Amino acid sequence: SGCGNKDASSSDNITVKIGLLKNVTHAPAFIALQNGYFQEKFGENAKIDVMAFDNGSDFSTAIATGEIDMGFVGPGPAINQFLKSKNFRIISGSNNGGAVLVARTDAGINAVKDLVGKTIAIPTKGSTNEISLRLLLEQEGIKVTTDSSGAEIITRAPADTLVAMRQKEIDAALVPEPWGTQMVQEGTAQILVDWDKIPPNNGDYPLTLMAANDKFIKDHRDLAKAAIEANLEAIRFIQDDPTKSYELVSNELKELTGKGMDTDLIKSALDHLKLTHEVDADAINLMAKVSFDAGYIKDVKEEELDLSPMLDLSLLEEVTQNK
Amino acid sequence: MGYRIFNWGWKFPSPQQTFQAFYDGFTEGPLWGAIVASLRRLLISFAISIALGTTLGFLFARYRFLDQTFGFLVVALQTVPSIAWLPFAIIWFGLNDTAVIFITTIGATWTMSMASRTGIMNISPIHLRAARMMGAGNGFRMFYQVMVPAAFPHLMTGIRVAWAFAWRALVAGELVARGVGLGQMLQDSRDIGDTATILCIVIVIAIIGTLSDHLCFKRLEDRIMLRFGNIK
Amino acid sequence: MGYRIFNWGWKFPSPQQTFQAFYDGFTEGPLWGAIVASLRRLLISFAISIALGTTLGFLFARYRFLDQTFGFLVVALQTVPSIAWLPFAIIWFGLNDTAVIFITTIGATWTMSMASRTGIMNISPIHLRAARMMGAGNGFRMFYQVMVPAAFPHLMTGIRVAWAFAWRALVAGELVARGVGLGQMLQDSRDIGDTATILCIVIVIAIIGTLSDHLCFKRLEDRIMLRFGNIK
Amino acid sequence: MIDIKNVSKTYDDRNRGRYNALNQVSLHVKKGEFVSLVGPSGCGKSTLLNMIAGFEKTEEGMIEVNGEKVKGPGPDRVVVFQEHGLFPWLTVLDNVAFGLKQKGMRKKERHELALEQIKAVHLSKFAASFPHQLSGGMKQRVAIARALVMDPAILLMDEPFAALDEQTRFILQSDLEEIWGRTHKTILFITHNIREAVMLSDRVIVMSTQPGTIKKEFNVQASRPHSIGDPLIHHLERKITDELADELEKVVKGEMGDDYRIKKNHFSGPSSDSMGFGI
Amino acid sequence: MIDIKNVSKTYDDRNRGRYNALNQVSLHVKKGEFVSLVGPSGCGKSTLLNMIAGFEKTEEGMIEVNGEKVKGPGPDRVVVFQEHGLFPWLTVLDNVAFGLKQKGMRKKERHELALEQIKAVHLSKFAASFPHQLSGGMKQRVAIARALVMDPAILLMDEPFAALDEQTRFILQSDLEEIWGRTHKTILFITHNIREAVMLSDRVIVMSTQPGTIKKEFNVQASRPHSIGDPLIHHLERKITDELADELEKVVKGEMGDDYRIKKNHFSGPSSDSMGFGI
Ligand SMILES: Nc1ncnc2c1ncn2[C@@H]1O[C@H](COP(=O)(O)OP(=O)(O)OP(=O)(O)O)[C@@H](O)[C@H]1O
Ligand SMILES: Nc1ncnc2c1ncn2[C@@H]1O[C@H](COP(=O)(O)OP(=O)(O)OP(=O)(O)O)[C@@H](O)[C@H]1O
Ligand SMILES: [Mg+2]
Numbered sequence A: 001s002g003c004g005n006k007d008a009s010s011s012d013n014i015t016v017k018i019g020l021l022k023n024v025t026h027a028p029a030f031i032a033l034q035n036g037y038f039q040e041k042f043g044e045n046a047k048i049d050v051m052a053f054d055n056g057s058d059f060s061t062a063i064a065t066g067e068i069d070m071g072f073v074g075p076g077p078a079i080n081q082f083l084k085s086k087n088f089r090i091i092s093g094s095n096n097g098g099a100v101l102v103a104r105t106d107a108g109i110n111a112v113k114d115l116v117g118k119t120i121a122i123p124t125k126g127s128t129n130e131i132s133l134r135l136l137l138e139q140e141g142i143k144v145t146t147d148s149s150g151a152e153i154i155t156r157a158p159a160d161t162l163v164a165m166r167q168k169e170i171d172a173a174l175v176p177e178p179w180g181t182q183m184v185q186e187g188t189a190q191i192l193v194d195w196d197k198i199p200p201n202n203g204d205y206p207l208t209l210m211a212a213n214d215k216f217i218k219d220h221r222d223l224a225k226a227a228i229e230a231n232l233e234a235i236r237f238i239q240d241d242p243t244k245s246y247e248l249v250s251n252e253l254k255e256l257t258g259k260g261m262d263t264d265l266i267k268s269a270l271d272h273l274k275l276t277h278e279v280d281a282d283a284i285n286l287m288a289k290v291s292f293d294a295g296y297i298k299d300v301k302e303e304e305l306d307l308s309p310m311l312d313l314s315l316l317e318e319v320t321q322n323k
Numbered sequence B, C: 001m002g003y004r005i006f007n008w009g010w011k012f013p014s015p016q017q018t019f020q021a022f023y024d025g026f027t028e029g030p031l032w033g034a035i036v037a038s039l040r041r042l043l044i045s046f047a048i049s050i051a052l053g054t055t056l057g058f059l060f061a062r063y064r065f066l067d068q069t070f071g072f073l074v075v076a077l078q079t080v081p082s083i084a085w086l087p088f089a090i091i092w093f094g095l096n097d098t099a100v101i102f103i104t105t106i107g108a109t110w111t112m113s114m115a116s117r118t119g120i121m122n123i124s125p126i127h128l129r130a131a132r133m134m135g136a137g138n139g140f141r142m143f144y145q146v147m148v149p150a151a152f153p154h155l156m157t158g159i160r161v162a163w164a165f166a167w168r169a170l171v172a173g174e175l176v177a178r179g180v181g182l183g184q185m186l187q188d189s190r191d192i193g194d195t196a197t198i199l200c201i202v203i204v205i206a207i208i209g210t211l212s213d214h215l216c217f218k219r220l221e222d223r224i225m226l227r228f229g230n231i232k
Numbered sequence D, E: 001m002i003d004i005k006n007v008s009k010t011y012d013d014r015n016r017g018r019y020n021a022l023n024q025v026s027l028h029v030k031k032g033e034f035v036s037l038v039g040p041s042g043c044g045k046s047t048l049l050n051m052i053a054g055f056e057k058t059e060e061g062m063i064e065v066n067g068e069k070v071k072g073p074g075p076d077r078v079v080v081f082q083e084h085g086l087f088p089w090l091t092v093l094d095n096v097a098f099g100l101k102q103k104g105m106r107k108k109e110r111h112e113l114a115l116e117q118i119k120a121v122h123l124s125k126f127a128a129s130f131p132h133q134l135s136g137g138m139k140q141r142v143a144i145a146r147a148l149v150m151d152p153a154i155l156l157m158d159e160p161f162a163a164l165d166e167q168t169r170f171i172l173q174s175d176l177e178e179i180w181g182r183t184h185k186t187i188l189f190i191t192h193n194i195r196e197a198v199m200l201s202d203r204v205i206v207m208s209t210q211p212g213t214i215k216k217e218f219n220v221q222a223s224r225p226h227s228i229g230d231p232l233i234h235h236l237e238r239k240i241t242d243e244l245a246d247e248l249e250k251v252v253k254g255e256m257g258d259d260y261r262i263k264k265n266h267f268s269g270p271s272s273d274s275m276g277f278g279i
């Protein structure tokens, strides 16, 4: 396979710094780590350093500053950061979908249009989830405001969202899985829009992508390709043996945060996303437009908003063609 | 790592960007509202802290057994960054103003009570004796007629440090709390990597801090100190 | 909202849970490592702050024009919670130790330099005159032989406040920085809603704070004050 | 008026252990009498005065004022301290009126009374000033006015003029004499200045140290106002000086060891015709 | 030794505007002479001394020491301050040795020299103590030792004994006289105590105030050691007292307004046979 063409000069005594978020939606990365795919593909001489982030914007800052070489991130923060620093690329997809809109059981919300005058939580400003939410609200003609004439969007770390929902601080939340499922299981919330109805593309939008620093791609193209291979292999593994995957994901989570997770939750999370290496450029451009409209993208004119330079799918092509 | 600082680019906003952020913030953005909201929270917490802290300090200075039992606890609490209480505040009060005010109050009260304790313990015994001799008693009249003014220089120092602590706690608390505020703006700007707005908030905070220090505390202190004839 | 506090349940860890968290933290968990790592960062930043702050303060006290030009800037910077610098620190240095140390240093330096400035400006002119008369000159010998010891009571106050500020900045910085540390542990525990560990970290911070204040600063201050015969 | 019987006082001192500051002191001060206490530093003069004022508890023995046991400070026995003890945050007027305010007197009334006393110490111009704006002598004047406005039966003065320079001190002495002549308060006056004691008092009490006891009493039987030229005053000053010289040597030796001795002749001077002076 | 020619000094004062502290002062102090400066508070005594010490700049006129213009403080003109000015963080020994250390002297050597001077002021027992552990008189002794160890040509003393109680003051006076007799330093001595001035000095300079000028000079031609009994000393004290009384009245009136006047007879006493005293 592709891992055979290791270039000794490139992989000797190098530490590859891989970034990821502590979310179940990063399952392929977790599996690749747990099963040692990265190590296997990189070769013996490469060391792997894993850095876990709480949110995508920290991740994006880190990849832009060279703090990490490559990793897994959502498109929202990646777009924001790319438009500023333009020094990293999206090299592959990992999975799509994976987020749900839940509403508090006793908030009297039965449809998206009921969200007028309600408070909806998202993990971070500019995140992929916010973009979905804004699209969703736009479809129903609901404005984003800070008063009761529209819907109010606030940011909450997912862990805080659980508490906030319990305390009726928020009425709804568009969160990555398994947080939504967890709230449903707790009985505090119910699913309002399921993962495969979330825009854009009804759940078939990029949620987790692989990104790599320009410098890393230039100096270690082989390692970048090896990482893509690891990702592909992990995706296959999950598809082949989901039950085993749940356990592995839980183990990785325990390593990253000190606490594992119920396999049921992991199962529901994985059920709610679509594993794929493909990257939908149109969806990304649409997301960028939403971000722009929300005022998150500054110093760029709308007509110049072209994100094709952010995608560098040549490595992915090389890997898939080698198969 | 230091070299990075000089490799500006997107890492530091240009003056134009900062001006633009100021302009946007004040005209269409939430900057003005954020300032007002933050100041409101700050002032509420600050007032509570000062009143509570001064009273606590008085009790500690006055009742030896309190000082010996709970005194060390206050010292211990004083050393805990109020941000560490944040998780509890969120659980107890929710992600709302109450939590932020709680955090901010906790951040400023202990310092204030230590300052008040020191101030009252350091009152010249001659003043206390003179007051008692002239019939000021030992209770509340003594407290507000003699102890508070006599301890004023110390109290003032306490107030200034408490103010600084309160600011720190406020911003930290607002970073996670819901609503409008400078801390929330900071967090939002960070999320979308908007360094110009971040710088603009830092400048706003610095200006408010300097102004409040200069216009309120320093002036008050100077006036009081003038009265006291610069005794230290 | 206050009633919530008494509606414990999941909102406050029981003593057993807390003990368990302590036990786990020290035996298998990262508590010990976190303490060491945090203290390491803290001490590095603190040393830088003290040295830098004292020197800055001296320069401000000594050179009027510096005081009048940059003095107000230091006051302004002092009022900015160091957490507000965090986004910049992250962009400049990355989510690593350097960023945390930067934040912490920034948090403590300004206070220290203000204290040092006040301390040096308040040195009794008689001491300065006596020293000059006996040939201590006007340079470095004067600085370390007379100014530093004479300003010691003020410097000590500055050091204690700087220490408190440094702690606050450290925890705030660590909340987002990567690696091992009390702040990171706090954040992790918060993410998984582990209130017992949170309380346990709060207690650890309080104990470290109290111990360091008692064993280092208070002792040092008392010894110095004893020497100074309790002059204020 | 003031009755002190067998009073002793012991302090727990960190360095010296139990320190016997006063030992079996008995003293009687009549109404309207001006009594001075002199004695070397640390002999317990202030301790005694503080016990009369009610600031310190009497452990052993008994102190009665006007036939009543002293239980705490009260406006009938007002103290004038060496460090004036004015409140820096109040104006001269408010400082003087403070005691009246505590009695619940109305603002107008108490300001009138206070102004009267301020006038009596020649400070009308400074009623609105703050203490730090006054010179040391003026501050002591305010302290005296503050004491007099309470109209106490007894004035207790603990080295009230010690911090002043000699010129000011002299002026205040003559002011005090004038006030005493006018109001005939009972005054207990502590000083290190023997001339001051002799010039002002009806009776001078010499205390000895370690432990503090009353060593000797001198009646000043000269006619009022006492004058420096009066040979009686002259003679008394010499005698008290001699009495104190022994005590003083004791103290200095305790401080500096036996290698130091006071040249005795400096105290009484080479010729007996010279008057004693404030040692 | 010290040559002062037509020196004037003006301060910019916040309240009083430009304040003329010294006006055309000329003074010559010979080598080995003991000269005292007396005068009412604020007449510029300290200002003059600080200018000689080099702490204040001379704006007008000229000050020469040993034929050289004064440019700044130096170890040849050491000041003993009223508030002693010892460093609280150093032991007595280190305080005294401080000046020698600045000269670069080795530790052993400078400690030896310092100990010698400490012995000379009878404080050997306290070499390792810190200043706050000493009494006021002992602190002034250390300050004198610290000055003497530098072996300066000139000692400038600004009310060195003013903060001490009378007994201690007296002892230090006689100590100072002994030191001067032994070392024959040139001493400029400021005091408010006329007796102190007359007893110690070869010459007493009386200054007047607003602006500070030299009003009169008195030579003390009595034989050393001066004795209180000496009629010459007696007489001189009276004369200086009278000289100062006018100045004093000027000051008091300025402070308190014209409604206050000093009872003149208190100053010189009713009978001319009494000696003058420190007003
Ligand atoms: N609170 C105290 N604790 C311990 N010792 C004390 C206390 N107050 C006074 N003393 C000691 O008691 C002794 C008498 O003190 P006191 O102040 O009465 O002396 P004094 O005669 O007034 O001296 P001075 O003339 O210096 O004012 C001194 O040795 C003093 O150290
Ligand atoms: N730095 C200064 N700024 C303004 N005025 C000053 C300053 N130093 C002294 N003066 C004024 O100059 C005058 C003379 O002061 P100086 O200290 O020389 O008096 P003095 O004779 O030593 O008085 P005392 O006997 O009280 O020590 C005073 O009126 C004083 O207020
Ligand atoms: Mg006393």
Ligand SMILES: [Mg+2]
Pocket: E045, E046, E047, E158
């Ligand atoms: Mg002077």
